[in-house]
Amino acid sequence: MATDSAQIAQRVKSDRSPAELVHGVLQAVPGVVCRGAVGQAGLAFGDIDPQESGCMARKPDNIVLTNAAAAALRDEFVGWQCRIRQLAARQAGGRPSAGMRPRVTSPEGAELAPGIVVLIVEADPTVSTTLFRYQYLKTQDPTERYDKMLEILQASYFQQPARFSDVMTALFGAPSALALRLLAHGRCVLEFEEYAQGYRIPCAIAALGAEHPRYQATYWHNRMFNPNLPGEVSILSFTPDWRHAIGYRP
Numbered sequence: 001m002a003t004d005s006a007q008i009a010q011r012v013k014s015d016r017s018p019a020e021l022v023h024g025v026l027q028a029v030p031g032v033v034c035r036g037a038v039g040q041a042g043l044a045f046g047d048i049d050p051q052e053s054g055c056m057a058r059k060p061d062n063i064v065l066t067n068a069a070a071a072a073l074r075d076e077f078v079g080w081q082c083r084i085r086q087l088a089a090r091q092a093g094g095r096p097s098a099g100m101r102p103r104v105t106s107p108e109g110a111e112l113a114p115g116i117v118v119l120i121v122e123a124d125p126t127v128s129t130t131l132f133r134y135q136y137l138k139t140q141d142p143t144e145r146y147d148k149m150l151e152i153l154q155a156s157y158f159q160q161p162a163r164f165s166d167v168m169t170a171l172f173g174a175p176s177a178l179a180l181r182l183l184a185h186g187r188c189v190l191e192f193e194e195y196a197q198g199y200r201i202p203c204a205i206a207a208l209g210a211e212h213p214r215y216q217a218t219y220w221h222n223r224m225f226n227p228n229l230p231g232e233v234s235i236l237s238f239t240p241d242w243r244h245a246i247g248y249r250p
Contacts, residue, residue: 063246070242074166077192077199077247081120082158084194089153094146094225099194107187107202113178118168118190118238125217128157132220142227149224167239169208169218174232182236183207190238193250201245203238 065073084099101115122128135148168190172179182188182205192199208215215235223229 063244065243065245067243070245073245073247074240074242075161077201077245078120078164078166079161080197080199082161082164085120086153086158089150089158094150094153097194099192099197102190102192102201104182105189105191106185107189109189112181112185112188116170116178118170119218119221120164121167121169121214121217122163123165124163125213129213129217129220132217132224136220136223145224145227149221165214166242167214167237168203169214170236170238171218171222172234172236173230174234176234179207179234179236188238196249198248198250199245200248202241204241206237206239208235208237 081099084097088094088097088100096117101117103111103115104113105111131152132149135152136145139145185205187202187204190199190201190203192201208218210216214237218235219233222233
């Protein structure tokens with residue numbers, strides 16, 4: 001084992017670019033086959049186009065990213081989510097686009113749902129949740145609520161990705177067979193694709209209590225858009241395992 005570690009370290013030891021360093025590590029990882037040169041990619045394996053770098057993995061969990069690469073992939077994903085959500089608010093009336101409706105599979109690859117709508121929530125959503133609740137209670141007109149929510153999302157809400165947590169949430173009517181099934185599994189893989197960009201992200205699943213800040217943020221966000229929201233709901237959180245996630249070009 002020590003010899004293998006030394007060989008990997010020697011293979012990647014140089015002053016090469018971050019993308020080239022990742023390529024060197026991938027060449028040394030069992031289960032990954034790399035051919036050709038690396039393009040101008042970012043630090044994380046998810047930034048490397050397999051067609052350009054020649055890197056292929058048998059399955060996402062075969063890749064274990066370094067902490068730095070995992071953080072880079074996380075930040076890239078959150079930034080991408082902010083961009084497509086602001087675009088949806090400005091051009092599609094806030095309707096969830098494909099990149100907001102990931103396919104859900106078990107860690108073994110069995111499909112649990114062809115798509116669920118997920119939200120990204122600020123790391124500290126207190127101010128926004130208060131605003132959403134205030135705007136909801138301010139009027140009884142569903143159209144006025146909808147328009148006000150669009151106005152908020154179209155403006156500066158998504159313009160600072162660093163304010164957002166990478167933990168995603170999803171709201172289900174209660175009782176929900178799908179929510180119960182997801183909780184029984186405890187883990188899943190969320191598969192996102194939109195605009196020639198894709199991500200496969202293993203996640204831990206948990207149920208949020210009604211007083212949790214992410215529950216409140218998710219509830220009032222949905223309440224602003226949906227006047228027919230059921231009285232009883234279940235809200236789940238999805239916490240990514242970035243060291244085993246990948247980004248790719250579909």
